[in-house]
Amino acid sequence: MSQHSTTYVPKSAFGQWFESRLPVAGLVHSSFVAFPVPRNLTYFWTFGAILAFMLVAQIVTGVFLAMYYTPNAAMAFQSVEHIMRDVNYGWLIRYLHANGASMFFIAVYIHIFRNFYYGSYKAPREVLYILGVIIFILMMATAFMGYVLPWGQMSFWGATVITNLFSAIPLVGETIVSYLWGGYSVGNPTLNRFFSLHYLLPFMIAGVVALHIWALHVPGQNNPTGIPIKSGKDAVPFTPYATIKDIFAVVVFLIFFAYWVFYMPNYLGHADNYIPANPAVTPAHIVPEWYFLPFYAILRAIPDKLGGVIAMFAAIVIWVFMPWLDTSKVRSTAYRPTYKFFFWVFVAVCLVLGWLGSRPAEGWYVIASQICTVYYFAHFLIVLPVLGFVERPLPLPNSILESVMGVQKGGAGMPVGASAEPQSKG
């Protein structure tokens, strides 16, 4: 799967016979056993494993839900209630799936902001990073269509609002919308095609995830210092070190997940979605799921419909250009004192945008959304390019090992070997 050639030789005769015909065991060995992992990774680097787990969990729970769910406008709501009431542990599977979407997004946002903070998107990981952006966009499409399936009030009206956005596109907009709807308004054909696509997209995500992992194994993982692995002393083999750490992190994440599922299963959803879809009655506030709120705020900040749609999509597409917009030679924000400040301002702006997205679009909420939207884009278009030229980064450690062993704190001139005392217990 990558440059570092595998020295893997199966022990059994059958293993060797098979390996010479399909070297899949060697692939797994080089990718998930022998693969060198920077030894200084923090728990922020466990979110990749958590996300892989969540993808599998969503697919598995989703497959079971699809056995009972009926994608028909007249029966969808009822079939979900059938799952909740009559199917054995149906309530558990559905709450796992519904809350799982939110957990998936919590994990992906941490993963994305970890990447922003430590400059993981920079060379030589641009393709790896762009594949990640593609996964995020696919996730958003999947989550949006999934929320339509229960065919409650928020499903229906959320679908109406979001699909209508495409009508802003000049010339072809109306045609695109009628293809999305399968008619002249959101209705049974819309539900049918959304169900089909909601089942399809996760497997496309899985495919891009495979590429994402492949692209990861070429340059290897970034790390909190942002400097590459220079010698074997900087790294540990994936198994057992990263494996056990990832498993532990996944289980801790599962505790968090379980808390929502068992104690607050409806908190992250909308009460309105327990009312069957009714095209004749519009809910008082049409609000998307929490994970779309920052983008929803950007959409509504622009007074023009087409402008709002462009701004909303641009807010994500601009991520693709980050490796080139960021002119700093230093990857990790830990060594960029000025950027560190701007990074946290950016995080705050994203959170405020999220909150504004949940408010009605009136009064000063609109003005605040506009200010935040301008700042959001300024972060990419002004802060990132300019800081690279004007900022004086802190000195980087010579190696990952040195940063771990605290040579810098121990005083200049201390030989690396002096502090790097082996603590191996065997």
Add this chain to the structure above:
Amino acid sequence: MMKRTLLIAAAVLGLSAPAFAAGETPVPPQLKWSFQGPFGTFDRAQLQRGFKVYREVCASCHGLSYVAFRNLSQPGGPEFSEAQVRALAAEYKIQDGPNEAGDMFERAGRPADRFPSPFPNENAAAAANGGKAPPDLSLMAKARTYERGFPWWITDVFLQYSENGADYTAALLNGYKEPPAGFAVPAGGHYNEYYPGHVIAMPKPVSDGQVEYPKNEAGQPQAPETVEQYAKDVTAFLMWTAEPHLEARKRLGFQAMLFLIVLAGLLYFTKKKIWARVGGEVEGHATPPMTHNP
């Protein structure tokens, strides 16, 4: 600088004032529910009383179409006996058919039947109720909520407050008051303190003493026969109809949390032990991956 800050603050307050005035709906009081919290369970007697209120008051207009008679005897609910449920179901007329002759017919209800709706269809329900069909109550306790506001929407997560719908429903049933002076209630509407906009189509549904509660040994009703108590009991019942597996969910949740926490603890020490091997000289190898420039 200070002056400008004050000006901005004044502008902000000025802009938000109309929004506040428009929504002067009081916040529903947070009641004490037996089913709240991580170990919450339903109070069987309360659910049975609540069912009685539903049946004698609400059922004349509101359906309960996702609930079957058999649910009433299932664990985690009102837990009527199976014989009681059979007798209860038999009191209802269910339309069935077509039979061998091709005719629809009416028969006595069976435990497997769902509660029949009080109206043959939605249009009939709307026609009989001033143009708006009374909503089905099966999911009512989850389908309504009220705005919590900052910082409560954060603390709710930690304090596990998820009874928004129940508190709102109980408040609504208690919310029939005389309209304030100058508030014109349109014809066919009724003033309700907690209903958004204050004009609700449903008239005050229940009055003190209207539903007779079962008596205890002393010959007294087991709970006060007041609107306040009726509201509480029927809301608890509706919470159960909306979330019939609530008890199983919380019970399984405790087991799952316990299992996961112990597992996480074991994994933590395993991880520590494995990582203790990593000293200055890393065991194993690690061929550096493709080198790249910092």
